[in-house]
Amino acid sequence: MAMDRRCTLLTRALLLAVAALALRLIYAAFLAAIALYPPLPAAVLPSKAYLHSALATPDAWRTRHWRNAVDYHSTLLAAHLADGILSPTSRAVCLGALQEALAMRELGVSAAVAVARKRSPPLAVAGNDRRLPFPDSSVDFVFASRALDSSKRPADLAAEAARILKPEGHLVVLTSSAADAFSLRALQALLPSLRLLRSRQINGPDDSTLRELVFQKIQDSTHDPVNKCTIGDHKLQLLTHAEPLIQEEPRKPWITLKRNMKNIKYLPTLADISFKRNYVYVDVGARGYGSSIGSWFRKQYPKQNHTFQVFAIEADPAFHSEYAAKKAVTLLPYAAWVKNDTLSFEINADPGKEDEAKAHGRGMGRIRPMAGKMSGEVRSVPAFDFAEWLKRTVSEQDYVVMKMDVEGTEFDLIPRLFDTGAICLIDELFLECHYNRWQKCCPGERSPKYQNTYDECLELFSSLRESGVLVHQWW
Structure with a gap:
């Protein structure tokens, strides 16, 4: 009996000794963790947004997934430490x-902090x-590892990254969405105060x-907008993949040009359009909603899951009431022109279609200044400077698709867009x-409505490209 009691006491003593040793080891680990993750400088931390935790290394940080991710980024960031754009004294944000x-902290950048939806001390605010x-x-x-790819508002996030950077500071982006020249240029447009050093x-x-x-x-990031612009190589590269223009005038354009629409290489099938602030479709000479917005753009244009703001520009009042029920479309009930003016709108001039045009209010006629003789019914319509409106409405950071069917005034509007x-x-x-x-109605006869020739149209398309x-040649 006495022997059993002594064994029990000895066992208890051993257990207490083991427990004391374990507590000392835990305390030593805690002190080591505090040394590994020192407090961040106040200049980097937003007030009351960051609090230290007693646990410097949560259990989640020890998982294989975490360790692999940390090791991967350590390899990348070590290269930036070596070339000097990142240093142990850098105020860094992930x-x-x-x-x-x-x-970053394991590499010695003690002032590194991440941004998350919820703060997660001691690493995230x-x-x-x-x-x-x-x-x-x-x-x-600033380090953005796939952050712009996953963001629902990449333009806002890019602007914020540029805002918090010091002049001469660096932003490193990892992305799967800038593999082509167009998307890379779109990303650069979101960062006008930064210059691309390398890729x-x-x-x-x-x-x-x-x-x-x-x-x-860059130190001086002021941008002085001018009328002239230079279309970059990123767009020229896209043209190498575009469908060829029809060089020979079609004898049956209502067949040839309409069939050619199936050959069109849409831009979103050639490039990633993710790095844009807004997505805009402008239908110039829209006619009715079902003419192209509802029948083609809504159903067929590849949008890469982006939502587009739609503008319908249509001067013919016969179509205006149709757009009243289309809440997702902004109607501009004017004629697109080279200046603010009043123009004459000819309802129809196609042989054999006068009655049909008048009955349906089809915008099939020419729009021109109030001068000269016209053969069809004429109305006065307000017109606006389309190029200046476009410059006020969108920017280079937006993705803009335009359809233009303006009954001959393209020969006025396109030069104005360039000017x-x-x-x-x-x-x-x-x-x-x-x-x-x-003309389809009259074999061997040309339409008297327009004076321009097919060669002049081909020259217009060629000069644009x-x-x-x-x-694209549209019908």
Whole structure:
């Protein structure tokens, strides 16, 4: 009995000793963790947005998934430490996962912090795409690992990243959406105060292919808009994949040109359009909703899951009431022109179609200044400076698709778009060019409505493409 009691006491003593040793080890680990993750400088942290946790390394941080992600980003970031754009004293912000901030801290960048929807001490502060919780020009280094790809508002997030960067500070972006010249230029347009230093292709953590882009904020980022513009190589490269223009005048244009619509290479099938602030469709000479907005653009145009703002520009009042029930369409009940003016609108001039046009109010006639003789019914319509409206409505950061069917005034509007620089705002143009085409109703006779020839139309299309505009022959 005495022997059993002594064994019990000895067992209890051993257990207490083991427990004491375990507590000492836990305390030592805690002190080591505090040393590994020191407090962030106050200049980097938003007030009351960051609190330290007693647990420096939560259990989740020890999982294989976490460790693999940390190691992957450590490899990438070590290269930036080596080339000097990141340093141990950098005030660094990560726009992706917490693993990126942990990778930076393990590399010795003690002031690294991530931004997440909810704060997660000690690595993350709370923020969102529209507002990062840091003062202007307060950060040396911003790392965006797939953050722009996953964001629902990449334009806002890009603007915020540029805002918080100091002059000469660096932004590093990992993306799968800038593989082509068009999408890369779109991303650059979202960062007008930054210049692209270099770009390279890398392997992603999941064996995917990513592009790493390094930007630097420039000292003087003021932008002086001018009328003239230069269409970049990113659009010229797209034209190498565009469908060829029809060189020979069609004898039956109502068949040839309509059939050619099946050959059109839409821009979203050639490039990624993700890095745009807004998505806009402008139908110039829209006629009724079902003419092209409802029948073609809504149903057939590839939008890459983006929602488009739609503008219908139509001068013929016969169609205006139709748009009253279309809440998703903004109607501009005017004629697109080269200046604010009053124009004459000829209802019809096609032989054999006068009664049909008058009955249905079809916008089939010419629009021209109030001068000269016209053969059809004429009305006065208000007109507006279309190029200036376009410049006020959209920017280079927007994705703009335009269909233009303006009954001959394209020979006035297109030069005006070039003169004002508004042509650079159009990403894709579907243009119906009006000329004295052969008539379906009257074999061997040309339409008397237009004086321009097919060669002049072909020259217009060719000049647009030579200037870098992705234009398609429309019917």
